[in-house]
Amino acid sequence: MKGITIIDYLENAIKTVLNSSDIQAGTLNFRIEIPPERKFGEFSTNVAMVGAKSASIPPRKFAEKIAAVLLENPMIEKVEIAGPGFINIWLKSFFYTEFLNDFLNDSTNIVPEIFDNEKIQVEFVSANPTGPLTVGHGRQAVIGDVLSRVLSRLGYDVTREYYFNDAGKQMKLLARSVWVRYNEFFGLNYEIPEGGYHGKYIIGLAKEIKYEKTDQFKDIWNPAVEKYFLEVAKDSMFVHIKNTLKKMEIEFDVFFSEGSLFTDGTVDKVMALFEEKGLVYEQEGAKWLKVSQFADSPDKVLVRTDGMPTYFYTDIANHYKKHERGFRKVFDIWGADHHGHIPRMKAAMTAFGFEDDFFNVILHQMVSLKKDGETVKMSTRAGNFSTLDELLDVVGSDATRYFYAMVDKDAQLVFDVDLALSKSMENPVFYVQYAHARIRSLFENARNKGVELNLNDGLNRIDSEDDKFIIRELMLFPEVLKDVAKNSAVHKLTNYVYGLASRFHNYYNSNVFVDEKDPELSNGRMSLAEAVGKIIAECLRLLGIEAPESMRQIQ
DSSP states (O other): OTTSOHHHHHHHHHHHHHTSTTTOOOOOOOOEEOOSSGGGOSEEEOHHHHHHHHHTSOHHHHHHHHHHHHTTSTTEEEEEEETTTEEEEEEOHHHHHHHHHHHHHOGGGGSOOOSTTOEEEEEOOOOOTTSOOBHHHHHHHHHHHHHHHHHHHTTOEEEEEEEEOOSSHHHHHHHHHHHHHHHHTTTOOOOOOTTOOOSHHHHHHHHHHHHHHTTTTTTOOSHHHHHHHHHHHHHHHHHHHHHHHHHTTOOOSEEEETTHHHHTSHHHHHHHHHHHTTOEEEETTEEEEOGGGTSSSOOEEEEOTTSOBOHHHHHHHHHHHHHHTTOSEEEEEEEGGGTTHHHHHHHHHHHHTOOTTSEEEEEEOOEEEEETTEEEOOOTTTTOOOBHHHHHHHHHHHHHHHHHHSSOTTSOEEEEHHHHHOOSTTSHHHHHHHHHHHHHHHHHHHHHTTOOOOTTTTGGGOOSHHHHHHHHHHHTHHHHHHHHHHHTOTHHHHHHHHHHHHHHHHHHHHOOSOOTTOHHHHHHHHHHHHHHHHHHHHHHHHHTOOOOSSGGGGO
């Protein structure tokens, strides 16, 4: 089993059967699945239904032929045919105990590093430094961080990147908004510009400048003043943003400035390339890219009539630069409201001649907060939003991260603050952490009773149906990670660890672990508990959540 997963093993076993002299079915695109109920086996496959037509026999008859050869495999205990032709499989007990023994000897070997240090980039959060991170940014932060951890675990060389727009219109609006608040300290009333910022943090920024510069900029607005206010506001907000990310245990390898694309010539280089390919034209004083030549999407402005580059233009330059930096693939995590930006960006990548799988976008739906049974209203510019900092201060990093990760990115997330705060088994993060703490408490209990444990001993006693189904769950861990990576679905990791915790809680309530009268069985069950604890701890690490050593830590 070393170096391959249980699903790999079964797929290879079935492929061997398909190519045997008794079957000779060749290559079939079949699946190995986990049956919905125990009575349908430990594993199931649809191979007979997939291949029946090419074999020119009914699916059940084909299934019987495959099953007869499968039973020759020394690892397979029993095979049954169900329904229209499903093949249900039970493995022999020693298969599970051998896996458990190998895992306890080297738990790192359970997940093969399948991507061989391939260089990729994950860009996430990327909020403009125009205000504190909101609860909406938090969802993207956790999706990006957990996905990056999983991809690294599978062997990718992952660079986490935060791209920030420090050269666009929103930064100018921020600077002006702060300047307006600054002048209010001197009795001067200017209007916040349309699309500007009204939050209390703007007043705080203005107060900092007043303290530092007194009335130096009173009633004065020019390009130099704008630049000063922009730089001070940007730097201050980035300190705040980085501190928030640190509270969530999120670190970036690179903070990439949009402005650098102008100073290093990338923006000009991209325009020259497009013009050389005949993909740019002028209309009504603006420069347009022929997006429609590559996608079912209208042409798009690159440079406005006032000479200002669009966000589309600088984002193209950003991704051109990523390719120059040597990334084989890039993953951008965006809110679902940016879905219209995808086809035109793909068109630009096609225009460059980049690989089809170079540019990848992961969309997520929006977030709302629920407290005391009511939805909390949020609006960044109106200033009545709840910041990510506020949420972290109330519920803590562990609950915040788990709740953001546990809902499918394609579904709206209603973050239930009251549930996240509860210290009960209804709170999913508490439930999972409690399972890990329970396992550690078993070992403390054994020490207190003076029971000497020798892990890996007594594994021959771990052969009940409950034992095998828990070990099967451990075997599936690498498949879950591959599924998370393939579908950018971090909620499948929380689903898995919650399910594993549930199995263990039930097992814990039904069995005695430390029995001085039966040390062999005690060693076997404690070995199984140790393996479960290792997998739960690894899941929590990938989720960026603490794995508590004692129940006191989570009370």
